[in-house]
Amino acid sequence: MLEELQTREAFLQQVHPTLKLLSLFTVFFFMIFIYDIWHPLAVLLLTVAAISFLGKVPLKLLLILLLPFALFGFSFVWLQVVFPEERGATVLFYVFHMPVALENIQTGVSLGLRAMVFASWSLLFVLTTSPVSLVMSLIQKWHMPPSIGYGMMAAYRFLPQLRKELVVIRRARQIRGMGSKPRMREWKEAGVPLMAGAVRKAERTALAMESKGFDGSRKRTRYVQMNYKKTDVWFTAGFILFITVVFLLPLS
Template identity: 30%
Template structure:
């Protein structure tokens, strides 16, 4: 008898871990609604200090309200700062020197000049993009796909046929990753497509395509049969086993984040008065 193939739940590490990590207990729509206005306003900001303050706010919320796996910690503490440094330098190098030639000269390499104004523009843009990403991560790092789908179906009245079909398709991704790893291990055991170099690698990838497609078709058929067996789509609505309600704490979080964002924009007011 063949042992069943066990695939880890990709959403298992997004469960709440305690009362201190309040972001996991919030409705997914509350976390999205809280940050979307700030992200939209940041599109029109051109200074450095305002997005820097919003970046600090996003980091504060994430550090207090979420727990960090190794990957998310590396993303926030290493990946995002490194992206700011590299992106800022690249944007500064691409800035037209004629627009900022009235500022201090920082670097001269032959005919190419780097001015302080170009650095200010480059890093203001990089920090603004990083602030938008960090704000998006408030929901992205603490929300599971199933809960987001349930919230859209329950609060936004998205048809469950659309929501749960998208969720089923989204769950295919970790399944494909698991099956690809199984296929790779089987090929290594059999010694298929051995060798080194680009041609051997290309032959190995072609060897993965057919069994991966066959496994995808079998999995899609099983999912389709399971949905048919549960009368999916036969009725206009379905009874929800797991509810994701909108609670008072969701309203409090949205209003508090609105207030904090509005305070930052009002204090620094990056659009001037003229």
């Protein structure tokens, strides 16, 4: 399902992965200085709207994915109320003789929303960028060494096999009558053969890469070219406008 979303014919999916990555870190940077409620709320709503309209991601799916972060965000609220750096003056009510101040709730909500903004921008990136295009762009535009890029991709492709190997290991243990141990012990004992299998597979992969003349040098022709296009100009323009309006103009 993730793959289907990442390759949809929508605007955000066409944008160059490096630009999306840059925009992600830019938003993180500007959010660090924000301690009010309205800025993160506006960014959160705009981001969710952007993902659902420009990325054609179903709103329902987005909300489900953001739900755990709401819980995570809520922990910032109660923590801020119980352990504030400075207790606010406007006491709203008391919980077990502990004053709950409006200012602390506001800061807590702001920090909670900030965590949700981080999550939503991460979703914008993850839901609209396929792993292959990400690694290819990093190699071609950000000078990632090809040996690391292709090594990563090989490892990523190997991951689905892990589950099969876990089943094999579990059955082998059952045949030997070792199946009745508690789950935690089993995980630990299955971890070593699982990792050993991964290392063997990695060595074979490295040998195959070497024997096929892959030496990790950068001067090679490529099947997939990750060049900047017109959509990238629109995305950059839109993003600069967004940052300027939300963070740089004094709206308060």
